[in-house]
Amino acid sequence: MSRSHGFSRALLAAPLVTFALAGASADELNFSVMESGTYDAAARQIGDEFEAATGTKVVVSAFPWAVLRQNNTTDLISGTNQYDVMSGGYYLADVYSYFAPMDDFIAADNYGDGMIDNLMKPGRSEFVDGKQIGIPYGIDAFGLLYNTEMLEKAGVSPDFATWADVAAACPKIEEATGAACFSHPTGNPEQIGSFFLSSYPGTYVTADGTYALDEAAAVKAAEELAALWQYLPEKGTAMTFDEAHQVFIDGDAAMLVTWPSFVTKQLDAEDSPLKGKWGMATFPGEGFTWLSLWQLFVPESTEDKDAAWAWAKAYAGPENATRNLVEHNIGSVWKATYEDEALAAERAHFWPALTAGFARAKNPPLSGEAQDFLTNTLQDVANGRTSAADGIASINAAWANIPVPSAMLEAAKGSGLQAE
Amino acid sequence: MARSSSQLTGGEGLPGGPIARAGERLGERGALALFLVPALAVIAVAQFYPLVESIIITTHDWTLARSPVMGRFVGLDNYARALTDPQFVGSTGFTLLLAVGSTVISLAFGLGLALLTVGEGFHFRLSRTLLMLPMVIAPVAVGTMWRMILAARVGPLNQALAGIGIDGPNWLGDPNWAAASVIIVDAWQWTPFVTIVMAAALASLPADVLRAAEVDGAGRWTIFRRIVFPMILPVFLLVAMFRAIDALMTLDIIFTTTGGGPGFATQTLSFWIYQQGLRYFNISYAAAASWILLAGCLVVAAGFLVWRSRISGWQRERGA
Numbered sequence: 001m002s003r004s005h006g007f008s009r010a011l012l013a014a015p016l017v018t019f020a021l022a023g024a025s026a027d028e029l030n031f032s033v034m035e036s037g038t039y040d041a042a043a044r045q046i047g048d049e050f051e052a053a054t055g056t057k058v059v060v061s062a063f064p065w066a067v068l069r070q071n072n073t074t075d076l077i078s079g080t081n082q083y084d085v086m087s088g089g090y091y092l093a094d095v096y097s098y099f100a101p102m103d104d105f106i107a108a109d110n111y112g113d114g115m116i117d118n119l120m121k122p123g124r125s126e127f128v129d130g131k132q133i134g135i136p137y138g139i140d141a142f143g144l145l146y147n148t149e150m151l152e153k154a155g156v157s158p159d160f161a162t163w164a165d166v167a168a169a170c171p172k173i174e175e176a177t178g179a180a181c182f183s184h185p186t187g188n189p190e191q192i193g194s195f196f197l198s199s200y201p202g203t204y205v206t207a208d209g210t211y212a213l214d215e216a217a218a219v220k221a222a223e224e225l226a227a228l229w230q231y232l233p234e235k236g237t238a239m240t241f242d243e244a245h246q247v248f249i250d251g252d253a254a255m256l257v258t259w260p261s262f263v264t265k266q267l268d269a270e271d272s273p274l275k276g277k278w279g280m281a282t283f284p285g286e287g288f289t290w291l292s293l294w295q296l297f298v299p300e301s302t303e304d305k306d307a308a309w310a311w312a313k314a315y316a317g318p319e320n321a322t323r324n325l326v327e328h329n330i331g332s333v334w335k336a337t338y339e340d341e342a343l344a345a346e347r348a349h350f351w352p353a354l355t356a357g358f359a360r361a362k363n364p365p366l367s368g369e370a371q372d373f374l375t376n377t378l379q380d381v382a383n384g385r386t387s388a389a390d391g392i393a394s395i396n397a398a399w400a401n402i403p404v405p406s407a408m409l410e411a412a413k414g415s416g417l418q419a420e
Numbered sequence: 421m422a423r424s425s426s427q428l429t430g431g432e433g434l435p436g437g438p439i440a441r442a443g444e445r446l447g448e449r450g451a452l453a454l455f456l457v458p459a460l461a462v463i464a465v466a467q468f469y470p471l472v473e474s475i476i477i478t479t480h481d482w483t484l485a486r487s488p489v490m491g492r493f494v495g496l497d498n499y500a501r502a503l504t505d506p507q508f509v510g511s512t513g514f515t516l517l518l519a520v521g522s523t524v525i526s527l528a529f530g531l532g533l534a535l536l537t538v539g540e541g542f543h544f545r546l547s548r549t550l551l552m553l554p555m556v557i558a559p560v561a562v563g564t565m566w567r568m569i570l571a572a573r574v575g576p577l578n579q580a581l582a583g584i585g586i587d588g589p590n591w592l593g594d595p596n597w598a599a600a601s602v603i604i605v606d607a608w609q610w611t612p613f614v615t616i617v618m619a620a621a622l623a624s625l626p627a628d629v630l631r632a633a634e635v636d637g638a639g640r641w642t643i644f645r646r647i648v649f650p651m652i653l654p655v656f657l658l659v660a661m662f663r664a665i666d667a668l669m670t671l672d673i674i675f676t677t678t679g680g681g682p683g684f685a686t687q688t689l690s691f692w693i694y695q696q697g698l699r700y701f702n703i704s705y706a707a708a709a710s711w712i713l714l715a716g717c718l719v720v721a722a723g724f725l726v727w728r729s730r731i732s733g734w735q736r737e738r739g740a
Binding site for chain 1 (some may be wrong): 443483485486488501506507570571573574578589590591592593594595598679680681682683684685695698699700702740
């Protein structure tokens with residue numbers, strides 16, 4: 001039995017005690033969550049335990065990311081009020097006003113004590129009018145994973161300061177290994193943002209509160225992106241996550257740019273050809289690493305907010321965090337998880353870079369519409385349909401007509417992404 | 421034989437009854453109008469009211485995510501904004517390309533398959549039934565299936581092409597090939613519709629005319645070009661109209677195969693309107709764009725109907 005399994009079993013008793021004290025009273029809670037085999041699996045597992053302890057049944061409704069985003073927003077705007085607790089992130093900014101402030105609950109339970117530093121701050125967690133509406137439960141930050149043998153063979157160090165450094169090393173890597181330089185889930189159009197956000201050092205919101213990129217810096221970042229795209233695997237511009245990961249696992253690419261939580265468990269599996277042969281580098285670029293911070297939101301329309309809060313604590317709280325990491329690879333938002341020596345030793349090949357990424361990671365202060373326009377245009381730049389200069393100009397022109405949600409203004413200010 | 425109003429109202433069996441008396445007062449036309457009232461009421465509520473409401477919405481500034489109530493009156497600003505929006509213009513361009521490409525391909529293959537499968541034998545009926553399959557699959561399933569088939573690195577199509585020594589293209593990852601892929605998928609799904617309708621049209625042609633042409637020594641191509649095609653042309657134009665309008669409104673296949681990408685390469689007008697209205701909740705802007713699309717579809721439909729009417733008239737004159 002591995003240490004991680006033993007650890008998770010030891011943790012099973014703790015949540016039951018917590019639920020018993022939670023005080024949930026609703027007969028049923030509807031919870032929307034991403035269908036990924038991780039977040040939804042954890043929700044069903046904890047939901048069963050929650051029902052046993054409190055009598056409240058948690059109905060888990062799981063959808064792929066884009067459907068979840070659509071269902072959550074439609075549910076709120078149409079007043080359907082189907083979900084009592086929702087999973088989401090900053091891309092729900094357009095509908096933040098429909099969520100209940102959680103400050104009183106947070107203060108009453110001193111919730112957040114022991115969480116990763118500054119995670120419950122604007123720009124990382126979600127706020128409206130200074131009030132916190134999102135409770136973090138799963139963290140990830142984009143990662144640059146590399147095949148140690150391939151990089152050694154090419155004589156390339158994985159300490160890249162910028163994406164231009166990566167592009168410069170790519171011909172050497174490809175020549176030495178015969179593999180593509182890097183793999184990436186290019187078929188998911190929004191993922192291209194990870195490169196741009198990390199290489200663009202400028203702001204996203206002007207001093208007078210409209211969306212705009214610093215043109216010169218943005219063009220430079222987009223040009224770096226276009227240069228990088230030629231080092232993808234052949235015909236690799238529409239790969240799914242699974243496909244992109246498999247290319248790396250099969251040794252057809254020397255590096256992989258992805259969300260680490262989607263793949264690290266697979267890379268370290270007993271039958272993985274990369275077990276013991278991969279590492280994670282500090283994410284390059286002068287901008288910021290894209291943060292994935294899954295949060296729980298309670299709509300204003302939820303009748304029993306006490307029960308919703310009890311579920312939020314059960315699902316997102318520290319009691320289940322390590323088990324969620326070990327069994328479902330959900331990144332823990334609690335410091336204690338990373339202080340566990342056994343886990344840290346098991347994950348020494350990537351945790352230092354991963355946790356360094358957490359410290360530097362942010363959400364872009366973009367509404368769904370603004371972000372979609374940015375990433376689709378970047379795809380056009382990367383695929384040569386438009387030049388970097390024209391692409392950035394078209395983004396600024398389109399963004400001029402997209403209002404900045406007030407919550408995003410707070411986030412931009414809080415995370416230093418608004419011009420002064 | 422004309423029926424009396426008493427027959428229509430059932431008053432005959434009840435002479436002097438209140439229904440019969442009311443029917444007589446209304447007269448035949450009035451009674452007929454009365455029967456239409458429920459249907460007209462349903463149409464008014466289900467169709468006219470939403471249409472009128474949507475026109476009103478287009479003249480206001482309304483983003484549902486910002487407010488549950490309609491914003492200020494902006495006149496025709498939403499229409500003007502859409503017509504000058506590069507995204508709207510670009511989406512319109514690709515929509516036209518898709519409509520023309522998909523319509524032409526499905527008409528050509530559909531008519532060809534109809535010519536091959538027209539007939540009454542078992543194998544003809546079986547062929548037509550099998551050919552219908554793509555049409556009865558939900559477009560979302562069609563898109564998902566083709567997305568897997570067209571995966572450039574691992575999809576079965578490129579694997580099969582590699583098997584015969586052909587280096588298959590980057591179907592969904594290259595902007596030009598992605599556009600071609602979407603056109604092919606849409607045409608694949610709707611070619612059976614053309615086949616079925618054209619097969620019915622071909623089956624209804626008078627056999628004696630075709631036989632007379634054969635007796636006169638006309639070859640197959642001449643018979644098709646000079647007799648068959650002119651005779652089925654009105655039906656062909658009607659099918660072309662349905663296909664063109666359907667292609668102009670393509671959304672589901674785009675949603676499931678390319679998501680409008682890579683970048684904006686395969687974004688159709690319907691997909692763009694869907695995003696504006698139901699993803700970003702810019703309701704008034706999306707409604708204005710929808711009306712522009714509707715107007716475009718009406719122009720296309722009118723064009724086809726006028727064309728068809730002229731050809732039918734010309735054929736009647738020649739026949740006379």
